[in-house]
Amino acid sequence: MTKKIRSNCPVSYALELIGDKWSLLILRDIILREKRFYHEFSASAEGIATNILSNRLAMLESNGFINKQRDTEDRKRYIYSPTEKGLDLLPVIISMMQWSDKYNNETDIRPPFMDMMRNDPIEFEKSIRAKFSG
């Protein structure tokens, strides 16, 4: 995928790739909720349309945020997993969580994520990364 980069500003660069309402939600599903299959992403509460889901999964894969491998136990389906490049977006995701925790009274963060995120976000990030290492 080559396209004209609108500027070399690092904020702009990140937004060109994940500046939409869905890409980081799919990464949230894969990284924080450990979802692995298309039907699991499709079932998330936000109700992503199947055409958008397919489009974003392809984008995330082609830009190296996730890996897609055929499931050896069920050859008809694929397993999605985060790459290091995808996991490195965790600080972006966590800082969004912290911001929403402050500004949205209705924020629902599942235990034990809520306490970990509030008390020790660095440890929180480490514990998530550890699930995908090795």
Place this chain on the structure above:
Amino acid sequence: MTKKIRSNCPVSYALELIGDKWSLLILRDIILREKRFYHEFSASAEGIATNILSNRLAMLESNGFINKQRDTEDRKRYIYSPTEKGLDLLPVIISMMQWSDKYNNETDIRPPFMDMMRNDPIEFEKSIRAKFSG
């Protein structure tokens, strides 16, 4: 602005507000580049279309990310400034900068921002916030 919230996930909440390619760029201009006027945002390298710029400024104001005040020195124009709620998105912006610094060889971060962001992102954030305090 009331609209149906798609879920109470904190990642989803933040993305519903600033999950697009432009809102955080305008906040970057206001917060990191200390731009204050419409024509200054319009002049940024990414070439934002005027209709999108107007739309996003109105959204950012109505959702409490920025303030808009008439310029007392030139009553025909407005001065835009960040609110605390807007400044609290700095960790999101900085974590995007760090991610791009790692994954985009062409990333151009102006000195002294580059060194500060790499060596001490917490101090970097503090120094930016200090410009808007009091």
